[in-house]
Amino acid sequence: MGSSSGASSESSQLQLSGSEEDLRQVMDQRKRKRMLSNRESAKRSRMRKQQHVDDMMAQVVHLRKENNRILTAMNVTSQFHMNVEAENAILRAQMAELTLRLQTLNEIMDCLNSTNALLETDQYQGTQMVDEFFMNIPWASSFINQPIMASADSMFMY
Secondary structure, three states: OHHHHHHHHHHHHHHHHHHHHHHHHHHHHHHHHHHHHHHHHHHHHHHHHHHHHHHHHHHHHHHHHHHHHHHHHHHHHHHHHHHHHHHHHHHHHHHHHHHHHHHHHHHHHHHHHHOHHHHHHOHHHHHHHHHHHHHOOHHHHHHOOOOOOOOOHHHHOO
């Protein structure tokens, strides 16, 4: 009987060790499953990260192209602005010169109108007086038959 109780304790040890083995196999299987799941999760994470890096690089390329396009447009606009400013400066100079000429011509017309009475009485004497009058005016001789110096010819080359 003692041997039967010894045999039953051996069989219970075998059962216990068999269930320990099953438990160990289940735990190993869970551990491998968890490791595989972690690897797949890490792989997905690396793929998302790489996709994000690729998207950022594409955005960098796009933004650089856009930046170059804007810089080119700014340079064209700046050049156009400088040309318009130069043309305006020439036109202002021409306007000032023409205004001065008009003022001079109006003064001459006033002088001619005031001497008109002299010309009607004695044409020769009046003509001689007008010639002498204009020869003695220093500012009048500098404007007679003077060309306009400012030119806009070079301004229309963009």
